Amino acid sequence: MLREGDARIPSGCAISGIFSKAGKRMSGEAIIKSIAVMHERSNGLGGGFAAYGIYPAYKELYALHIFYDNTGAKKECEEFLERHFDIVNLSKIPTRKVKEVTDEPLIWRYFVAPLPTKLAESQLDEREFTVQCVFRINTRITGAYVFSSGKDMGVFKAVGYPEDIGRFYRLEEYEGYCFTAHGRYPTNTPGWWGGAHPFALLDYSVIHNGEISSYDANRRAIEMHGYKCSLQTDTEVITYIIDYLHRKHGLTYKEIASVIAAPFWQTIGRMEPAERAEHEYLRIMFAAQLITGPFSIIVGFAGGLLALNDRLKLRSMVVGEKGDMCYVASEEAAIRVIEPDLDAVWAPSGGQLVMFRLHGGDE
Amino acid sequence: MPVNYIHPDYEVIRNPDRCVACRACERQCANGVHEYLPDAGKLVCDDALCVNCHRCVTLCPTRALKIVRSGNTYKENVNWSGETINELYRQAGSGGVLLSGMGTPKPYPVYFDKILLNASQVTNPSIDPLREPMETKVFLGAKPRTVARGKDGRLQNNLPPQLxxxxxxxxxxxxxxxxxxxxxxxxxxxxxxxxxxxxxxxxxxxxxxxxxxxxxxxxxxxxxxxxxxxxxxxxxxxxxxxxxxxxxxxxxxxxxxxxxxxxxxxxxxxxxxxxxxxxxxxxxxxxxxxxxxxxxxxxxxxxxxxxxxxxxxxxxxxxxxxxxxxxxxxxxxxxxxxxxxxxxxxxxxxxxxxxxxxALAGVDKRLRDEGIRDNVSIxxxxxxxxxxxxxxxxxxxxxxxxxxxxxxxxxxxxxxxxxxxxxxxxxxxxxxxxxxxxxxxxxxxxxxxxxxxxxxxxxxxxxxxxxxxxxxxxxxxxxxxxxxxxxxxxxxxxxxxxxxx
Incomplete structure (x- = not known):
């Protein structure tokens, strides 16, 4: 059986996200309850969570979550980390035994800061330095896989149903202002925990339901800019595109939405001149980052959450709001189960950006 | 007149039952293949002048004409094909470089014919172009490395000229x-x-x-x-x-x-x-x-x-x-x-x-490997x-x-x-x-x-x-x-x- 990354595996999925604009910290209970409602949308072959605001004590440090196949890989990876980072804290990620979740790798967490000397030597900024180290580990150290690398956030994922995975990782013991969850329905058995979602790079985490038809065009374009698509999944390439457009080009999330789910030319033709010029520019400049085919994605990032459908809306996605609380899910039921009394519930149209940010956040 | 070694590749076949001797073929052929014999009241043709362009065939009002490969063959020889022999005769006669028009007719591989396309089934939907927008518009030209913004923070058009x-x-x-x-x-x-x-x-x-x-x-x-x-x-x-x-x-x-x-x-x-x-x-x-x-x-x-x-x-x-x-x-x-x-x-x-x-696959890959694919369109x-x-x-x-x-x-x-x-x-x-x-x-x-x-x-x-x-x-x-x-x-x-x- 080929491992994830050695073959391209299409998947259907369930996604859900909860965000508190007030920055109210909540436990992981609710998100587990939400994703569990959509049990039928996954098939037990992958699930996971991203949580933001969960490491306030270490919020200036990169939290690396790493899977190891064996202690040899751990040793080699830790040597690499010691050469490049100041490791402030390290521990096993706490888990509990759940009979539905088996074959777990070694799962470790490191709070790190780049070594100033190494950083200066590399001539990179801190974030790019960290990204390159993550790529280095994931492509060069066999049996080691960094699956979370942001500050004050973390990804927790595995093979299994998402509700079981939530219990496995004791998610109810974490408190954060934003949670996202993913249940996967892959069309064959990858059986590797690294292939589960969310997929994350720095503080960007992406969960995605769909199968994008532009995959190889997007992959080959993004690989030209130094990214390595080692998993061959849509979610991975979408994450890199968002990182590339946001971090490297400084596009706003609104502009990013206009690139990856670009309005049709006929729509652009009806816009006011200034707006039209801007959209034309984005489509020409970033033609290779246009994503076609069905997708609904929820992107978590430091201080915010965004949701976006493909331009034809070929996947279901519903948004709910209640006071400062915001919800996004594949199905309305997954929102109602945690907040039956919503102020508003609506389905964003294709290509329509939905974005929530902490009060006082920019944009 | 010296002996022409070459037998014509094609024969113009005229169906006498259909031909009404309207002489359209004669008028249409700039190569002078067809000739009307007034005494005999019929048309004849010189196959050697025919280039097989089908002008006469297409315009013949009674569809009396067709052009077929000449059945004449040299003694079979895999190494020395009839075409090779004819070309050699032609050069021996003229002392000149052989000239041709249009692309090569030789049986080199056509890779396009050995490549098949994909289609969606189940996991993602195919899209019906009769119901949904389907965009074929393209722009050709170099793409800059970075975006530019004005003082107001809005994107500025820094694109070189595009087609x-x-x-x-x-x-x-x-x-x-x-x-x-x-x-x-x-x-x-x-x-x-x-x-x-x-x-x-x-x-x-x-x-x-x-x-x-x-x-x-x-x-x-x-x-x-x-x-x-x-x-x-x-x-x-x-x-x-x-x-x-x-x-x-x-x-x-x-x-x-x-x-x-x-x-x-x-x-x-x-x-x-x-x-x-x-x-x-x-x-x-x-x-x-x-x-x-x-x-x-x-x-x-x-x-x-x-x-x-x-x-x-x-x-x-x-x-x-x-x-x-x-x-x-x-x-x-x-x-x-x-x-x-x-x-x-x-x-x-x-x-x-x-x-x-x-060539295309090689160029596209090379430019991507070097990170310069966006410098140009192909x-x-x-x-x-x-x-x-x-x-x-x-x-x-x-x-x-x-x-x-x-x-x-x-x-x-x-x-x-x-x-x-x-x-x-x-x-x-x-x-x-x-x-x-x-x-x-x-x-x-x-x-x-x-x-x-x-x-x-x-x-x-x-x-x-x-x-x-x-x-x-x-x-x-x-x-x-x-x-x-x-x-x-x-x-x-x-x-x-x-x-x-």
């Missing part, structure tokens, strides 16, 4: 001189109606056609015929022709017999003088010289026109393209060795260069025959394709491969007024519009089947391709998997 096309197809370079005025008019009007571009070729631009400038690529070739500031500024883009797929490494030769009237005027050379394009540009002996010409042309046009550099697909095409992508060019056009020509030495046409599929030509070829070329990495032979076929060309003789019975590759007038530009342009309209429908259907609703999501999307009957090396070069993988 906008309604679909990823352009008519490739065919000079006025090598083809007729009416053929050029058909191409120019079709390009305008379709929202695409046609290419002047190296013979300058007839003053009547300046009005189609927005849809015109003006070419600058080694002979520099008809090149002047107004010409350069009249088109949407400028193409430097470094090479041609059908005859890499050599120049061109339009015989003085064709340099008459408007052609002489347009080319800015005396009537009756041969128009000889040197093999190299004599101001370009290296890549740094090319850079100077690119920037000379940009200076001459105020940096308002994209510059295309057209090269023939040769063995080290990827490295050459990489050099061009760093030379200031906005677009690279690659011409595969199956591409057409008005005239080429037969041996060169049939033996020099490489197929476009391999146009693939030689020979694109159908909408399926376009889809495959796009998925291999092309931004757009050039079609030449396909466009001429739409105008009536029957691929008799005798363009170099100048007696094209279809009014395309000729300057004889009585032949030129046979091509009616009102009909010719409509047939070109029809062809590309049909192709656009097919492109949309195939894209929709793959679940792709915008052509840019297909560009370089090699996972949409699978090879059949290709070996590992071929698959590796094309960057695709084998069917079943």
């Amino acid at each position: 906008s096309l309604s679909m990823p197809v352009m008519f490739s370079a065919m000079s006025y001189g090598s083809i007729s005025y009416n053929a050029h008019e058909s191409l120019a009007r079709a390009a305008e109606a379709l929202g695409v571009l046609y290419n002047t070729g190296e013979g300058g631009l007839h003053e009547d056609f300046y009005r189609y400038g927005k849809n015109t690529i003006v070419q600058v070739a080694s002979g520099r015929f008809g090149v002047h500031p107004q010409y350069l500024n009249s088109g949407a883009a400028i193409e430097i022709k470094m090479g041609q797929g059908a005859k890499p490494g050599i120049g061109g030769h339009l015989p003085g017999a064709k340099i008459i009237g408007d052609i002489s005027r347009t080319r800015m050379i005396p009537e009756g003088s041969d128009a000889i394009s040197p093999a190299p540009h004599h101001d370009i002996y290296s890549i740094e010289d090319l850079r100077q010409l690119v920037y000379s042309l940009k200076e001459a046009t105020d940096y308002r026109k994209p510059v295309i550099v057209k090269i023939a697909a040769v063995h080290n095409v990827a490295a050459i393209a990489s050099g061009i992508a760093r030379s200031g060019a906005d677009v690279i056009a690659i011409d595969g060795f199956r591409g057409g020509t008005g005239a080429a030495p037969t041996r060169i046409r049939d033996n020099v260069g490489i197929p476009i599929e391999l 146009v693939a030509g030689g020979s694109i025959r159908s909408s399926a070829d376009i889809i495959k070329a796009a998925a291999l990495g092309a931004d757009c394709v050039y079609i030449g032979t396909a466009a001429l076929l739409a105008l009536g060309c029957h691929l008799c491969r005798s363009c170099h003789a100048g007696k094209c019975n279809w009014g395309i590759a000729t300057q004889m007024p009585e032949l030129v007038k046979r091509l009616n530009p009102d009909i010719g342009y409509m047939r070109l519009v029809n062809l590309l309209t049909a192709w656009r429908h097919e492109i949309k259907e195939m894209m929709g089947g793959m679940g792709i609703n915008s052509i840019e999501a297909l560009r370089g999307n090699r996972l949409m391709l699978r090879g059949v009957g290709l070996n590992e090396k071929e698959l590796e070069i094309l960057g695709i998997k084998h069917a079943g993988e």
Whole structure:
């Protein structure tokens, strides 16, 4: 059986996200309850969570979550980390035994800061330095896989149903202002925990339901800019595109939405001149980052959450709001189960950006 | 008269029961194949003069004519084929270089025919182009490395000049001189109606056609015929022709017999003088010289026109393209060795260069490996025959394709491969007024519009089947391709998997 990354595996999925604009910290209970409602949308072959605001004590440090196949890989990876980072804290990620979740790798967490000397030597900024180290580990150290690398956030994922995975990782013991969850329905058995979602790079985490038809065009374009698509999944390439457009080009999330789910030319033709010029520019400049085919994605990032459908809306996605609380899910039921009394519930149209940010956040 | 060793390849068969001796065939054939014998009251023909262009067959009102392969054979010999023997006889008789028109007819592999396309099933939906927008619009030109913002924080347009096309197809370079005025008019009007571009070729631009400038690529070739500031500024883009797929490494030769009237005027050379394009540009002996010409042309046009550099697909095409992508060019056009020509030495046409599929895949990969793919757009030509070829070329990495032979076929060309003789019975590759007038530009342009309209429908259907609703999501999307009957090396070069993988 080929491992994830050695073959391209299409998947259907369930996604859900909860965000508190007030920055109210909540436990992981609710998100587990939400994703569990959509049990039928996954098939037990992958699930996971991203949580933001969960490491306030270490919020200036990169939290690396790493899977190891064996202690040899751990040793080699830790040597690499010691050469490049100041490791402030390290521990096993706490888990509990759940009979539905088996074959777990070694799962470790490191709070790190780049070594100033190494950083200066590399001539990179801190974030790019960290990204390159993550790529280095994931492509060069066999049996080691960094699956979370942001500050004050973390990804927790595995093979299994998402509700079981939530219990496995004791998610109810974490408190954060934003949670996202993913249940996967892959069309064959990858059986590797690294292939589960969310997929994350720095503080960007992406969960995605769909199968994008532009995959190889997007992959080959993004690989030209130094990214390595080692998993061959849509979610991975979408994450890199968002990182590339946001971090490297400084596009706003609104502009990013206009690139990856670009309005049709006929729509652009009806816009006011200034707006039209801007959209034309984005489509020409970033033609290779246009994503076609069905997708609904929820992107978590430091201080915010965004949701976006493909331009034809070929996947279901519903948004709910209640006071400062915001919800996004594949199905309305997954929102109602945690907040039956919503102020508003609506389905964003294709290509329509939905974005929530902490009060006082920019944009 | 010396003995002619060569028996005609084709026989003109006339059905006497159908022939009414209307003499249409006799009037239509510029090669003088048919002759009316008044005494006998019937038509006879000389097969040796026939080029098999089907003009008489098509216009015979009673369908009394057909042309078949001559049954005459030499003693069978795998090594010395009849064609090889005939060519040798011809050279022994003439002492000259063998000439041919159009692309090579030799049985080299056509990789497009060994590549199959994908379609959506279950896990993602196919998209119906009759119900949903399906975008075929493309832009050609360099993309800057970074975005620019004004003081107000809004994005600023920092794009170099771009060519906008309604679909990823352009008519490739065919000079006025090598083809007729009416053929050029058909191409120019079709390009305008379709929202695409046609290419002047190296013979300058007839003053009547300046009005189609927005849809015109003006070419600058080694002979520099008809090149002047107004010409350069009249088109949407400028193409430097470094090479041609059908005859890499050599120049061109339009015989003085064709340099008459408007052609002489347009080319800015005396009537009756041969128009000889040197093999190299004599101001370009290296890549740094090319850079100077690119920037000379940009200076001459105020940096308002994209510059295309057209090269023939040769063995080290990827490295050459990489050099061009760093030379200031906005677009690279690659011409595969199956591409057409008005005239080429037969041996060169049939033996020099490489197929476009391999060249395109190699160039696209090389430019990506070097991180400079966005410096240029890639146009693939030689020979694109159908909408399926376009889809495959796009998925291999092309931004757009050039079609030449396909466009001429739409105008009536029957691929008799005798363009170099100048007696094209279809009014395309000729300057004889009585032949030129046979091509009616009102009909010719409509047939070109029809062809590309049909192709656009097919492109949309195939894209929709793959679940792709915008052509840019297909560009370089090699996972949409699978090879059949290709070996590992071929698959590796094309960057695709084998069917079943």
